[in-house]
Amino acid sequence: MKNFALIGAAGYIAPRHMKAIKDTKNTLLAAYDKNDSVGVIDSYFPKADFFVEFERFDRHIEKLKYEQQLYLDYVSICSPNYLHDAHIRFALRSGADAICEKPLVLNPWNIDKLQKVEEKTGKKVYNILQLRVHPSIIALKEKVKNSQNKKKFEVDLTYLTSRGHWYHTSWKGNKSKSGGIATNIGVHFYDMLSWIFGEIQQNIVHVHEEDRAAGYLEFENARVRWFLSINSKYLPTDIQKKEQTTFRSITIDGDELEFSGGFTDLHTMVYKDIINGKGYGLNAARTAIQIVHDIRNSTPLGLKGDYHTFAKK
Secondary structure, X not given: OOEEEEEOOOOOOHHHHHHHHHHOOOEEEEEEOOOOOOHHHHHOOXXXXXXXXXXXXXXXXXXHHHHXXXXXXXXXXOOOHHHHHXXXXXXXXXXXXXXXXXXXXXXHHHHHHHHHHHHHHOOOEEEOOHHHHOHHHHHHHHHHHOOOOOOOEEEEEEEEEOOOXXXXXXXXXXXXXXXXXXXXXXXXXXXXXXXXXXXXXXXXXXXXXXXXXXXXXXXXXXXEEEEEXXXXXXXXXXXXXXXXXXXXXXXXXXXXXXXXXXXXXXXXXXXXXXXXXXXXXXXHHHHHHHHHHHHHOOOOOOOOOOOXXXXXX
């Protein structure tokens, strides 16, 4: 049984980590969040200690180590994006491996620095890249690998996940803290695309606003037009009529990739891989972090070139 601590226990994604820790038959010793809406812990680890001040959380981890000989094996990190780097460092310096949500960090040079901390502490950083364990995505990767197609695949990625006014007030609406919309809701798709289609060759941004972004990515084996939005008004008409708030579509050479299901236990699958000595480390995250960094710092081109049709909206 492995010992875990959790940072960011009140966040949206934290229950998936709690479930993964429990499903892999491990234990959560302590959790931290500056917000105290964490009653969900009772469903998984009611005996876990909880702290709303990081200093007391830090002290508790030290007391467990020196007074009870309880050592952390892993620290799971679900905190806001801009804090990931600092919380990963805390995990490694506490003698634990870090399991961190996406985006791992906001800038590629943060990865370089974390590699030095890994070397100094002897501990590892793992990123939650759950689409890499999704059966449909794995099948697509194999299809591309075995393809005799001499032309690049034509890919259209469309992802709309509606968010209310709260989003812009929270840290997620602050570009310096979240990295902006492409980083916050798009990073796992960019990772998936690079994992499947190879090295990034071109990165063009057509539109980049607080509620939507669109661009063109060219990989070794694919030409990708992408569109992301958190604004419900950009949802297709038929989706709006059904009163649905999310629309996800990936077409490859005109064929729809079906991957709407199978998301329930992906975090648990990732945790199993990590505990079994596998998992994706710092270098695996590098390409996607470089892509979102470049998108964030690009000047939008406007409706020129090969752009996604939704960019007109």
